[in-house]
Amino acid sequence: MKRKQYEKHLEQLEHELVAMARWAKATGERICVLLEGRDTSGKGGTIKAIAQRINPRQLRVVALPKPSDVERTQWYFQRYVPHLPAAGEIVLFDRSWYNRAGVEKVMGFASDDEVWRFLHAVPIFEQMLVDDGIRLCKYWLSCDQEAQEERFAERLEDPLKRWKLSPIDVASRTKFAEYSAAREAMFAATHTEHAPWTVVDYNDQKHGRLTLIRNLLDRLPDTQVPQDELDWPELDHPPLDEQFDLLKPIPPFPLED
Secondary structure, eight states: OOHHHHHHHHHHHHHHHHHHHHHHHHHTOEEEEEEEESTTSSHHHHHHHHHTTSOTTTEEEEOOOSOOTTGGGSOGGGGTGGGSOOTTOEEEEESOGGGGGTHHHHTTSSOHHHHHHHHHHHHHHHHHHHHTTEEEEEEEEEOOHHHHHHHHHHHHHOTTTGGGOOHHHHHHGGGHHHHHHHHHHHHHHHOOSSSOEEEEEOSSHHHHHHHHHHHHHHTSOOOOOOOOOOOOOOOSSOOOOSTTOSSOOOOOOOOOO
16 A cells, blocks of 8 residues: 555544544543554554554553563463553553463463463453443454565664564564464454454555554444534733743754755
8 A cells, every 4th residue: 555545544544533532531431452463463553553643641552561570470460450441541452461372372481271271261351341341342463474574574674673573573483373373272262242353454554554443443333522612812912932941942953955
C-alpha cells in the first residue's frame, strides 16, 4: 500500500478513534485490546496508529518487561491485573498474559505443566473480565516467515531500529514452526465465545493496521457523543510576547536549504 493512500484512510479512522475515546470517557466504558503476534509482525506501529491522536491520560500502552524474581512466585495473572482499564480508559497491551502460551512455551521459560494450567485458566480469567464489563478485544497479527525475515534484515541494517532486535528475537528465528504449533494450541484453548481471537493479515503492515482499526471500531456500539461547548473568551489586551522571560531561548536548530 502506498503511503499517501494509507495516510488518507488512516486520517478518516483517526476521527473515529477520537470519537471512540470521547464516548468511552462519557460512558465510563473500559476497553482492553491485546495485540499478539510474531516478532516484527507490526504491534508497535499499530499501537502508534491507534494512540497518536488520543489523550495519553486516557489511553495507556502496557509493554511489560520479563517478570522479576518476586513476580515469578505470584499468581501468573497478578502482574497484569493492575494494568487493566478503569472507567473511561483504553489500554493497549503490547503482548499480554499470552506470553506464557507463546514465547515462554517455545523458549522453555515455562514448564509443560505451567502452560497447561495457563491454557485452562485463561477462559475463566477472561470470562471474569468480560462479566465485569470490560470490553476485551484479542488480535493476532499474522505474517509469514518471508515477511518476518525481511523485517529482521531491515532492523539489522538500520541503526535506529537495531534496538528492536532482542536476544530472544535472534534465538526465535529458527523456531518458526514451533511458534506456529504453539499458536494453534493457544487458539484451540482460548478462542471462546466471550473472548474470541481475531486474526489480521499483516504481511502488508499498513493495510493490516487499517484493517485492525476498522474492526476495532466496528465492534463498538454507536460512539457518537457531542463535543462539549467551550466558552472561548476574547483577549482584553494585545497578545503578550515573551519579553519578561528570565531565560532566553537557545539558538534555533540550523535549517539548510
